Amino acid sequence: MEAKVTRGGHDTIRAMVWTTEGLRLIDQRALPAAEQWLLLTNPAAVAQAIREMVVRGAPAIGITAAYGVVLSAREHFARTPAQWRQSMEDDMRMLAAARPTAVNLVWALQRMRECAHRIAGGVDPVPALLEEASAIHAADVAANRAMGRLGAAFIPPGCSVLTHCNTGSLATGGYGTALGVIRRAWHDGLLRHVYADETRPWLQGSRLTAWELLRDDIPVTLIAEGAAAYLMKLGRVQWVVVGADRVAANGDVANKIGTYSLAVTARRHGVRFMVVAPSSTLDMQAPDGEAIPIENRPETEVLTLSGQAVAASGARAWNPAFDITPAELIDVIVTERGVVEAPDSARMAALNG
């Protein structure tokens, strides 16, 4: 298995591949040191892969969970053909609980549930469910390409950008959200330079964003999060471009911890702030950011690296995985349905209506 396939246009990576044996995922915990592929053949393995961050990124989690439902149906239909639907519900609850903040997970599972309900009794559900999961996957890539185009339209020639976490082919079905905009802007010759936060504690920036951009021939300069405000102060970036794990009805955005700090410091320096998120990331049930649950991850992610202690023995850590960026600090939210400048409840509702 090899993540690099020929697609051109700075877009050569796919992190999840369905095969007749099951779902193959590149193990993002092992990158960039090693490119290891895991074969997942049952839904429990899929839930574990999501929980343990073999795969991460809101859209990628949703797509992975959709394929997990296919594996669930395959397993239960083979075992007890009359009851696959009920057994699948248990697996869907397990999958939904694997990561609490990303709403794409819930959205993808709901689509799979609706598809399952349309399947007649006694019929093998796997082909229809696989078609649905593949459609979700393909639609995500198409949405990312659309967002890439819409977002890049905001980037003036000669612009430099800063991004956070990993929002690329590894975090989505392919191409990426914020990295999709960066891919497109780079392809169009608009970008002078791409900076990426290393993104502690999991180092998605250093490990994943740098890996995929360099593979796709886009040079990148990493910075520690602490250097972002100074980078802006020196006028070295004009846009911050990030993804989202969930967008509330008023335009508040939950995204990787550190995003909020970037938004506050960007506003101070007149650096513009773009959130790139497919409509599956919108949660119109959450009136604002306060309603979004924030996952706390284990302390060891801050205290250790690759099993090696870096912090003094006895130290504790606080490790929220996400934070909330209020809509007022966001210049534009880019979705595949269109863009929302200066987002608020009315403009978000108009997009969604």
Place this chain on the structure above:
Amino acid sequence: MEAKVTRGGHDTIRAMVWTTEGLRLIDQRALPAAEQWLLLTNPAAVAQAIREMVVRGAPAIGITAAYGVVLSAREHFARTPAQWRQSMEDDMRMLAAARPTAVNLVWALQRMRECAHRIAGGVDPVPALLEEASAIHAADVAANRAMGRLGAAFIPPGCSVLTHCNTGSLATGGYGTALGVIRRAWHDGLLRHVYADETRPWLQGSRLTAWELLRDDIPVTLIAEGAAAYLMKLGRVQWVVVGADRVAANGDVANKIGTYSLAVTARRHGVRFMVVAPSSTLDMQAPDGEAIPIENRPETEVLTLSGQAVAASGARAWNPAFDITPAELIDVIVTERGVVEAPDSARMAALNG
């Protein structure tokens, strides 16, 4: 050699010890995994130790350089008694160039130079120079205790604080600047909780601040820098307390990269911001922060973590060691001579006059 000595009051650590053999330094690169002491017997070894961050922290660098001058004089007086003064000047230039941002280094060397000029020809200069270096060291500890008292007076009971980098016994002659305030406030029972940024890329927070606070029985919770703004948003801290590598005449402060971001986000949340710096850190020749040289450190510090490569191969990094926090974002600068609230040029001049 053992860093822990009995002093009580949450103050048991000294990182540099003069012995008849030479200067002993705890190797801060090896902490917290191992407590290793190095014996430095000549000025070149001292310059290298400063450059390679065996010792770091503006006051500690100044004191170390002062002892380096003693070693220089000892070496040159033994070799060519008539010319020790000229040879010492070459070593002082080497020591001054070891780290460019901290002004304490220049200040300490100037004090040693003035002391050297008072020594009569033909007289062994070592006793007088050692007395001067020891006086600089002792005065630093005394200044830190004074600042601890002055700074803690701003901390209301039940307050929680966030600090950045390491400003403690390891970064100074002992007791610390910002950590001196935290030591004193903890001793006085004022603090509910101490948070510390892990402080990428060098992890001074995780490796050094956590080590020394835990050794001195002060519990600490580490966070990634990206979590600081969210911590403030949740109302979990009321003060940010940091040190300084150089303070300009208008109150602008150069300090560890990431400090500026904390100041911007603190202001947004009504969190107060304290800089604790001995008067040797003031540079009245620098009219403002623009005049302070900012050291760029090697890219490998960002691309690796504890010696292990973490970033994708081929990635570049931008690694400024310091940033500038403008005076307008600082609520109070604490020095051993007194405090300056809402610092500006006039108030700073009044302190210094």
